[in-house]
Amino acid sequence: MDIKPGSRWKSTVCTAEVVVVRPPKPAGVLQCGGAPVHALGTESQASGEVHPDHSGGVLVGKRYTDIESGIEVLGAKAGKGSLAFDGRPLTLKEAKPLPASD
């Protein structure tokens, strides 16, 4: 799994899609709903169900991180599954939005 900045991934068990903002330092597997995600644009049918342990959901516009690997992703489409990296759940990154200045 080549998780480059700007690469786009989709869940195979729900509607969630993410964009990688920061890549993980060691290689690993990004998961959603308990199953590995697929690169967006690859032909794949949604298969399987969201695992109950990984069902916290992905929200549009929110950032999710794993401190250990350094991976950070952006929720591009919402879904019922939640994200994990090598089995470790990603946590929601709290950010105070700045006022518009342009």
Added chain:
Amino acid sequence: MRTTLLLDIAADAAGDRIAVDTPGGGLTFEALQRRAQAAGRWLADTGAAHVLFIGLNGPILPVLFFASGYAGLPFVPLNYRLPDTDLRRLIERTAPAAVVIDDDMAARIAGMDGVTIVRAGEFSARFLEGPPASAAAPDNPENESDIAVLLFTSGTTGEPKAAVLRHGNLTSYVMSTVEFLGCDEGEAALVSVPPYHIAGISAILTSVYGGRRIVYLPAFTAEAWVETCAAANVTHAMVVPTMLDRILDVMARSGESLPSLRALSYGGGRMPQSVITRALEMLPKVDFVNAYGLTETSSTVALLGAEDHRAALASADPLVRRRLGSVGRPLPTLELEIRDDEGRVCSAGERGEIFVRGDQVSGEYLHRKAIADDGWFATNDAGWLDTDGYLFVEGRLDDVIVRGGENISPGEIEEALRACDGVADVAVLGLPDEVWGEKVAAVLVCYGPPVDCEALAAHVRKTLRSARTPESWHFRDSLPYNETGKLLRRVLKAELAGLSATP
């Protein structure tokens, strides 16, 4: 990350939202993406190395900007106000180029080698109107270190420099300051800064990423701004200080209260306290944001938010109140330092040069890197931080007056003079002096008859210090500004350097 990715994800997640108003009812995010991809395919086939735009603001801009990104070519908006010879020289520097130009300007650049000219009307007919082409995107390049935008800066001497903004600089800025699709569906941003200004570029990106509709004002007049703001239910806008003063005049005359407006940001020059105080009073429900940034930093690096404005206005503490004249605090995603002449980091209250470092900082010109190896960029702006980290910008280092070894910033003297009755506008600058090296000169525009210079001098002496009191006084009907509201101090200086002054 590339700028086109921001449009791609917005189009996928909110394809039905209106991205930009057009005479035909607006382009949705999905339509903007498809039309930019179709235009990108055409650009890639022209053999051009750069994509130029010469014309007024309009919905062509976001289409052409993203089309350039899809084609992997730098987007280069040029200042249509330049004389023909200067305009043609810049085009020569970017050839082979594809140029989209307003119909009534096309004759100005006719007959140039290596230039593919497309009139704006023809471009619109082909890529903005009618059924969208179903063309697939060009081979979407992935490298974020490619050049996204070149902006020619209005250099004071010699050839204009081309500031380089790479895809990674711009996306880093946008993604660290805006929440993806964080805007309400009814939000609309009125863009009135010219297309060749960094704020015009960043407005495209922050609006698309945030999910905010763009409304273009072809060219700024205060009347048109107020009219469009009301008619298009504009919620957000960015203006430069000279625009705001004129907007308030129009509102006062017409009684328009702009009920849809929620947030107004300003930047690009020093905002007189009298203007911002008046704006806060006339638009009490509007959130004001003061932003400080440069072309070379992909726009904003520090901002003073709405709460800061209200706190400063309501405070009896002069140290808090004066923050209305600051640009707020640096963005949390970058570093900012003040350094003295020897390169030491200044402590609070100490004046020096503003340095910044971060992913959004390009600090680069074509064929010349202006950033240190450790990533720090010298802004060439003078400023200082207060004890709570609020940044006060005093203007370009080149404008600082050195009188008898003392560095004097024109900004605070101008502020003091502007507060005097009868003074409509003022510029302070240094003129050559045999004794002191430079002396402080004031150029005044008065509402009525010329004001009493003695009384003004006494006011400055009382407010500031005697070394900062102007020693020569001049009167003008108006001061020279460029079209984005920057005072052309060097023009005045050249005019005055040879003249004898009163008294």
